[in-house]
Amino acid sequence: MRLLVVEDSPDLAEALLRHLRGQGHAVDHAGSVDAAEAALDVAEYAVALLDLGLPDGSGLDLLRRLRAKGDRLPVIIATARDQISDRIAGLDAGADDYVVKPFDLDELGARIRAHARRAQGAPAARLEIAGLEIDRARSRVFREGAEIRLTSREWAVLDALLGARGRVLSKTALEEALYCFDAEIAGNAVEVYVSRLRTKLGAEVIETRRGLGYLVP
Amino acid sequence: MTARGWSLRGRLSRNVLLVAGAGWLAGLMLGVLVLDHEMQEVLDEGLRSEARLVLAVMEGRGSESLAHWQAVEGHEQDLLLRVLSAGGPAPPAPWPELTKDGLRNSGDWRVLRASSGSHVVEIGQSRDWRREELWEAGQGLFLLMLPVLLLLLPVIHLSLRNALRPAQAFAQAVAARPADDLAPFAADGLPAELSPLRAALNGYLGRLSQAVEAERQFAAHAAHELRTPVAAAKARLQPLKADPQLGADARAVDRQLDQLSGRLAQLLQLARAEAGLGLVGGRVDLLRILRLVIEELPAGHCPVLLDDGDIEEMWLDTDADALAILLRNLIGNACQHGTGPVRVRLSGDARLLVENPVTEGAAFRFARFDKAPLSEGSGLGLTIVDHLARQMGLPLVAQMQGGVAQVVLDLSARRADLRALR
Numbered sequence: 307m308r309l310l311v312v313e314d315s316p317d318l319a320e321a322l323l324r325h326l327r328g329q330g331h332a333v334d335h336a337g338s339v340d341a342a343e344a345a346l347d348v349a350e351y352a353v354a355l356l357d358l359g360l361p362d363g364s365g366l367d368l369l370r371r372l373r374a375k376g377d378r379l380p381v382i383i384a385t386a387r388d389q390i391s392d393r394i395a396g397l398d399a400g401a402d403d404y405v406v407k408p409f410d411l412d413e414l415g416a417r418i419r420a421h422a423r424r425a426q427g428a429p430a431a432r433l434e435i436a437g438l439e440i441d442r443a444r445s446r447v448f449r450e451g452a453e454i455r456l457t458s459r460e461w462a463v464l465d466a467l468l469g470a471r472g473r474v475l476s477k478t479a480l481e482e483a484l485y486c487f488d489a490e491i492a493g494n495a496v497e498v499y500v501s502r503l504r505t506k507l508g509a510e511v512i513e514t515r516r517g518l519g520y521l522v523p
Numbered sequence: 524m525t526a527r528g529w530s531l532r533g534r535l536s537r538n539v540l541l542v543a544g545a546g547w548l549a550g551l552m553l554g555v556l557v558l559d560h561e562m563q564e565v566l567d568e569g570l571r572s573e574a575r576l577v578l579a580v581m582e583g584r585g586s587e588s589l590a591h592w593q594a595v596e597g598h599e600q601d602l603l604l605r606v607l608s609a610g611g612p613a614p615p616a617p618w619p620e621l622t623k624d625g626l627r628n629s630g631d632w633r634v635l636r637a638s639s640g641s642h643v644v645e646i647g648q649s650r651d652w653r654r655e656e657l658w659e660a661g662q663g664l665f666l667l668m669l670p671v672l673l674l675l676l677p678v679i680h681l682s683l684r685n686a687l688r689p690a691q692a693f694a695q696a697v698a699a700r701p702a703d704d705l706a707p708f709a710a711d712g713l714p715a716e717l718s719p720l721r722a723a724l725n726g727y728l729g730r731l732s733q734a735v736e737a738e739r740q741f742a743a744h745a746a747h748e749l750r751t752p753v754a755a756a757k758a759r760l761q762p763l764k765a766d767p768q769l770g771a772d773a774r775a776v777d778r779q780l781d782q783l784s785g786r787l788a789q790l791l792q793l794a795r796a797e798a799g800l801g802l803v804g805g806r807v808d809l810l811r812i813l814r815l816v817i818e819e820l821p822a823g824h825c826p827v828l829l830d831d832g833d834i835e836e837m838w839l840d841t842d843a844d845a846l847a848i849l850l851r852n853l854i855g856n857a858c859q860h861g862t863g864p865v866r867v868r869l870s871g872d873a874r875l876l877v878e879n880p881v882t883e884g885a886a887f888r889f890a891r892f893d894k895a896p897l898s899e900g901s902g903l904g905l906t907i908v909d910h911l912a913r914q915m916g917l918p919l920v921a922q923m924q925g926g927v928a929q930v931v932l933d934l935s936a937r938r939a940d941l942r943a944l945r
Contacts, residue, residue, distance in 0.1 A: 317755035318755035321758030322758055325758060325762070328762070359743070359747050386748075386750035388746055389742070389844045390815060390848075391844050392743075393815060394815070406750070406819070408753045408754035408758075408784050409757075411761045457832075457833045458831045459833055460833075
């Protein structure tokens with residue numbers, strides 16, 4: 307696949323390009339915002355790897371302009387900025403991922419492939435159920451791009467049901483998913499969390515099999 | 524608890540009232556003195572008129588004379604009249620015999636002697652009576668002015684309150700200013716007396732703002748300058764790691780670079796913590812930060828189980844970076860030095876528990892660069908945690924119990940009052 311690496315450090319860019327080309331990707335390099343915008347105007351990329359501190363501007367502004375145009379190109383921010391405020395700003399600006407330098411090239415390669423797959427509509431760890439997009443790897447649920455916030459216990463119950471998708475899970479099996487929190491589990495805990503999940507996600511997401519348990523169809 | 528100090532308005536009210544009261548009394552006394560002077564003149568003139576009239580009457584009546592002094596009708600014993608014919612005997616009077624015309628004080632009497640060719644008239648007026656009249660006039664003045672003085676009390680109070688309103692508004696604006704808002708104060712309606720205070724305050728805010736910005740810029744630049752070469756070096760090592768001859772050395776160097784990068788990050792965090800990062804304000808969702816911090820832990824580092832206590836969001840008044848650095852080091856330290864999964868549990872009262880199993884004899888080390896023998900840690904993690912927790916005013920309790928390390932961070936002091944926003 308064709309990748310764009312936006313990185314102003316020649317040393318790092320050269321090593322990155324060599325590694326990614328070695329993995330069979332076609333990789334273009336841009337050392338500035340201007341060069342990146344020129345490349346994005348003339349080519350279709352599967353994924354862009356974007357540094358934030360560029361000599362002629364901020365990679366974040368470039369990303370915002372891209373998203374403002376409606377461009378859904380998967381963008382992985384690869385930066386030296388390790389502050390949480392930078393990470394939040396990057397994700398809020400529309401980045402699909404955020405990795406801090408120095409990164410492991412194998413891990414970076416895996417992330418690039420995952421985002422490319424997702425963009426092509428074949429995400430490995432993403433499920434679509436009743437209009438919901440569920441990212442099991444990152445324990446997140448989205449509806450029309452907006453995240454639905456689940457608490458840890460709600461996610462534990464949903465994740466257990468997703469792991470056995472199409473099969474009925476007994477109340478006892480679901481209680482086991484809650485045991486990891488070490489707190490005392492009330493007799494009706496499973497019913498409570500299933501009810502809360504239905505309220506947040508929609509009633510059709512979890513079905514009840516009377517006398518047997520619950521399932522995600 | 525902050526001492527409230529003395530009240531400027533109270534002191535001004537008291538001082539203005541005292542000065543106004545003293546001025547009023549002085550004015551009253553001066554007024555009585557002037558009144559006394561004028562009354563004496565008027566009464567003396569009255570005596571002269573009466574003397575002239577009596578003389579004119581006596582001249583018309585020939586050489587008759589009054590054999591004795593007598594009180595003028597209606598004045599009882601306050602006004603006495605004695606008429607003498609020239610060369611005649613002098614009837615007794617309460618004042619000694621007078622030989623010259625004119626006004627004089629004689630004992631308790633104010634006496635006027637006037638003479639014509641054939642008669643001498645002496646009119647005496649009681650000085651006690653005059654004093655009594657003056658006293659009554661003074662009392663009248665006092666009683667008339669007293670309500671005015673009492674009326675002044677609320678007027679002074681209201682005037683001072685209005686006059687001090689800009690100062691009070693300025694003080695409230697300073698007190699209400701969030702710690703992270705370093706914008707200068709506007710001069711809107713501020714009196715000239717407070718302008719130097721505003722200018723000095725804005726000067727300090729400007730310097731603080733520059734320092735905070737410089738510190739942020741330094742952290743960003745230092746991270747960029749230090750991390751990018753390490754990233755480049757790691758990237759260049761990548762192909763060597765698979766080399767049969769150089770692989771072992773390359774992997775060792777790669778690990779060293781990871782360690783170096785971690786140390787650099789923690790040194791920068793310590794520098795920021797010591798520069799007062801924990802004192803910076805802001806508003807942040809603890810659970811979002813907590814999830815991001817756990818997410819960014821290196822893959823395969825150690826399992827971290829987050830129990831958010833069924834809380835969807837918990838807003839804190841603090842800086843996101845400071846909170847993230849604290850949590851990153853707290854959880855990262857548990858991961859690095861623990862022997863099993865790390866449990867992170869948040870309760871509704873904003874207490875965060877981080878616990879993990881540890882080897883026997885393990886201890887918390889909060890001192891800088893204090894680490895166990897053979898430890899691969901930096902000896903900085905808990906130092907950073909301690910620094911930031913103190914700055915942010917978050918009580919932290921650490922204990923070892925039955926082979927489990929437990930740290931409880933009480934975040935309740937930083938809990939945001941969201942009702943204020945609604």
